[in-house]
Amino acid sequence: MPHNESFYYAAYFAAIGIYTLYTISVQRRRLSVAKRRLAIWRGR
């Protein structure tokens, strides 16, 4: 049943895409919090 190969690829690309976007989102939020904490620390 080779015609359903595209669904197999689509599922893997979608899943890896979701995991990657989430990982980037956590790192971006950590960076944003770190910048705000750094700004407070420098202001003291």
Next chain:
Amino acid sequence: MTTPSVPATATDAASVQRTGFDWLFAISVLAIAAALARVIYYTPFEAVQGPAQKIFYLHLPAALDAFMAFGVVALAGVGYLWLGDLRLDRAAESSAEVGVVFTTVVLVTGPLWARPVWGTWWTWDARLTLTLFLWFIYVGYLVLRGAIEDRALRARYSAVLGILGSLLIPFIHLSVYLFRTLHPRPIVIKPSAPSLPPEMLTTLSISFVAFTLFYLALVRQRYRLASERDLLELEEGR
């Protein structure tokens, strides 16, 4: 992966953040790469379903890890209500968010598998509908957390919702026995031996271990974000 570093303050002993290369994250990514290589190159196609069946090695580990994640939310919620320790609330928050991500993967890969095999993207049967409800409950959990300013109140209310939401998990697992559904019954997690050929079972096990490591790595990263946010709230005097 390097993580952002800021000087620690004296306001909280937990402010000392570990930084540098995240070995757990790196190992989990390597494990996923190894699992995918085995799925693609060393696991045979299923005779009837063909290539689409290989979505299984992504779909089932994501579902099991999502259930585990929400189980952790419930346990941490019980722990928080009992002990009042904010570290447990941070663990619950982190696990809930990662659980929502894994459930999203389940809800995306499921229809991509269903379309070629069942002939439809979606059907409102018990297993699928309850899984969608589980996703809504924990998205609601995250929205609730964002809506409550008071730190202790946020932790208490979300602990209750996290515990109640997890009660859906056994129903989702048993839904294929309790109702007539299109979704197949468990072929691995059942009282009798798994009904999978050994090469497929090995691939599934490797994939499950890899994605569980990834779940742990993501929760650890997210926990650090939660700790840093709590410190920021303290430092901003909120």
